[in-house]
Amino acid sequence: MHISVLLEEAVDALNIQKGGIYVDGTYGRGGHSRLILSRLDKSGQLIAFDKDPAAISEARSILDERFQAVHSSYAGMYTALQSLGINRVDGILLDLGVSSIQLDEASRGFSFRHDGPLDMRMDSSRGKTAAEWLTMASETELKEIIRTYGEERYAGQIASAIVMEQARQPISTTLRLAEIVAAVVRKRGHRDDRQHPATRTFQAIRIHLNQELEELSMTLPQCVELLNTGGRLVVISFHSLEDRIVKRFMRMQTGTDTLPRRLPIREEESRLHNQQKLRIIGKKIRPGSDEVSANPRARSAVMRVAEKLETRNAISR
Numbered sequence: 388m389h390i391s392v393l394l395e396e397a398v399d400a401l402n403i404q405k406g407g408i409y410v411d412g413t414y415g416r417g418g419h420s421r422l423i424l425s426r427l428d429k430s431g432q433l434i435a436f437d438k439d440p441a442a443i444s445e446a447r448s449i450l451d452e453r454f455q456a457v458h459s460s461y462a463g464m465y466t467a468l469q470s471l472g473i474n475r476v477d478g479i480l481l482d483l484g485v486s487s488i489q490l491d492e493a494s495r496g497f498s499f500r501h502d503g504p505l506d507m508r509m510d511s512s513r514g515k516t517a518a519e520w521l522t523m524a525s526e527t528e529l530k531e532i533i534r535t536y537g538e539e540r541y542a543g544q545i546a547s548a549i550v551m552e553q554a555r556q557p558i559s560t561t562l563r564l565a566e567i568v569a570a571v572v573r574k575r576g577h578r579d580d581r582q583h584p585a586t587r588t589f590q591a592i593r594i595h596l597n598q599e600l601e602e603l604s605m606t607l608p609q610c611v612e613l614l615n616t617g618g619r620l621v622v623i624s625f626h627s628l629e630d631r632i633v634k635r636f637m638r639m640q641t642g643t644d645t646l647p648r649r650l651p652i653r654e655e656e657s658r659l660h661n662q663q664k665l666r667i668i669g670k671k672i673r674p675g676s677d678e679v680s681a682n683p684r685a686r687s688a689v690m691r692v693a694e695k696l697e698t699r700n701a702i703s704r
């Protein structure tokens with residue numbers, strides 16, 4: 388089961404207009420989608436995306452003519468909407484990362500707690516599995532990925548242990564990878580009872596394999612392009628790397644983020660940079676303690692909301 392995080396808060400933040408067109412970029416198990424649909428009237432529309440074929444097949448069980456499910460990354464949102472004849476929408480929700488169903492289903496290979504094939508693809512219909520990727524990754528690449536996407540302080544030692552074990556016998560299951568990583572972390576005397584020692588490494592490989600940060604960065608500008616004036620962009624992130632991208636992007640679009648002062652920036656670039664396309668709505672929102680105790684996965688969630696402004700030329704710096 389997947390319990391939707393910040394369910395009411397996120398849908399409230401979309402400021403639903405009954406007859407509007409909305410996008411749920413991350414259908415998952417449809418918690419947010421169902422609530423959005425309940426707030427639309429007969430003329431409203433909701434288009435949901437998910438990379439995961441299992442999520443989309445569940446979505447297709449919603450028989451509602453106001454609803455369409457598209458099997459695609461949200462990074463393909465602009466093109467997919469165009470092909471549905473939709474140029475503008477009134478709100479977009481991105482509830483990032485993996486669902487509890489993906490994490491808990493051993494056969495998907497995301498979990499260091501349940502043994503399964505080392506897969507980790509959100510879109511199980513294409514691309515390399517984590518096990519296949521490990522057969523090709525160099526120690527340097529592994530170290531870089533584990534350090535950058537996992538913010539893991541033992542990245543070097545973990546990468547070296549993985550490459551050594553991989554040479555002895557290909558690592559093909561989640562528990563084997565978890566044991567290799569845990570052994571390194573424990574040998575360094577590190578203990579954190581709140582977190583399994585392989586958490587950061589699994590997160591890093593998952594982010595890399597699914598191109599999570601690249602796709603998020605490609606999608607945010609499409610959202611701004613697609614929104615009608617007054618339309619809302621609502622993003623729920625689950626780790627600081629995602630949240631940093633969202634925060635930076637929203638600030639840039641408000642024209643309040645500063646460009647490095649000493650760079651020779653031409654007037655045109657400066658004018659474009661200062662074009663204010665979004666207004667930030669409220670402060671970042673975190674789930675309350677009741678939600679976190681009912682759903683520990685909500686613990687790290689951060690929601691940010693922005694609204695599309697009428698595009699106008701800002702004054703150059």
Ligand SMILES: C[S@@+](CC[C@H](N)C(=O)[O-])C[C@H]1O[C@@H](n2cnc3c(N)ncnc32)[C@H](O)[C@@H]1O
Pocket residue numbers: 389390391392412413414415416417418419420436437438439442459460461462482483484485486487509602
């Ligand atoms: C946290 S869950 C969403 C849960 C959903 N809001 C709900 O209430 O049930 C994230 C979902 O987004 C999907 N996802 C992650 N990255 C994606 C991407 N780039 N494009 C499309 N779907 C993506 C995952 O497959 C997963 O099903």
